[in-house]
Amino acid sequence: MKAAAFEYVRAASLPEALREFGDSSNGAKPIAGSQSMGPMLNLRLARPARVVDISRVDELRSVTAVGDLVRVGAAITHAEIEDGNYELLRNDFMQYVASGIAYRAIRNRGTIGGSLAHADPAADWPLALSTLDARIELAKTGGKRQVRASEFMLGAFTTLLEEGEIISAVLVPKIGVSLRWGYYKLCRKTGEFAHASASAAFDAQTGLARVVLGALDGPPMALDVLAQSIAKQGPSAATAEAIAASVADAMPNADAIDRSMHEAVVERCLAQALGSSAR
Structure with missing residues (x-):
């Protein structure tokens, strides 16, 4: 068709x-x-x-520093982030996430703003940017506003975008050397949408402590109790029992297989973030 x-x-x-x-x-x-x-x-x-x-609009194609934030134009492609084309985006987390999105042909064309606006529950950027507590800049003829990435997606393919409004940029906190992060997803085969995904970020300097589930029926879900326990007690708080309890609270209507997959991705992304070889 x-x-x-x-x-x-x-x-x-x-x-x-x-x-x-x-x-x-x-x-x-x-x-x-x-x-x-x-x-x-x-x-x-x-x-x-x-x-x-809007792919050639200069304001949507720039990456600039704004105080302690990095403003990423909505028309920046996944491949440009993956390849480190912009110095301000040369960090392990953003490049790692971008490199795992679908296939290279899609990364060459797909944009960070387009992914967020489409709001597929299995997509990578809604999960990753929620984990970093990023902001999304929305623009229309009357002006601009900002919303938290964790609040932007209301449901599957449903967002806070109003009539006549577009995503103009993403405002991401600058990532320092103290950030410890993990990102893991389960796919049927490489390049396909995730059946389960999870992301974690801890930064003692800024107080950031986030563990977030993705690939759900709706928007990503933050596991705040688990994240705060880990921030206070360290890796010892990331027990199998604590992970299972947090996933069960976030997915009360999921079947055992779905919960098991999400428990696995949480465990593995926390191992990345908290293990001796953490990035």
Whole structure:
């Protein structure tokens, strides 16, 4: 099946793009890497009257330092993060996550903003950015606002985005040498969407302590009790019993196999973060 007819517009600037989205009569939708919207168009799950290409908008293609944060433009691709094209993003965690997203052909085109906006529960960036307590910058003709990454996704393929609003950037805390992290997912085969995933980050200097479950029926779920116990007591708090209890609380309606897979990814990502060979 091929897409229904639509008008194509390439935006030269963010204000130009926002004007297109602000006029609801256009029925406009943004497109950048086209790795999510493209299939939806071809399957006719989305039928916009106009598609606005934002892949070359300078403000969405820059990476800059903003105080103790790194502002990552929404049209930065997974491959650019994986390859370390931007000095501010040359850190183990972001590059590791980017390198495991789908296949290289998809990473070459797919963007960090597009992944977040699509809000697939099995996607990598919603989980990883929630773990880092990042912020998402949303823009429309009336101005910009920021929301926590952990609050942006409301459910499967459902977000806080309002009519006429797009993701313009992600604001990620600068990652220092004291950060200890883990990221693990179970896939049927390399490149496929995860059946279970988990991420952990601990930083004694900033007080960051996060353990987050991904690949659920809805948005990622933070295991706050487990994370705080580990932050206070150290690796000894990451027992099999504590992990199982936290996963059960987060997934009360899951079957035993699903819970078992999520327990396994939590255990393995904590081993990465807390073990002697922690990154």
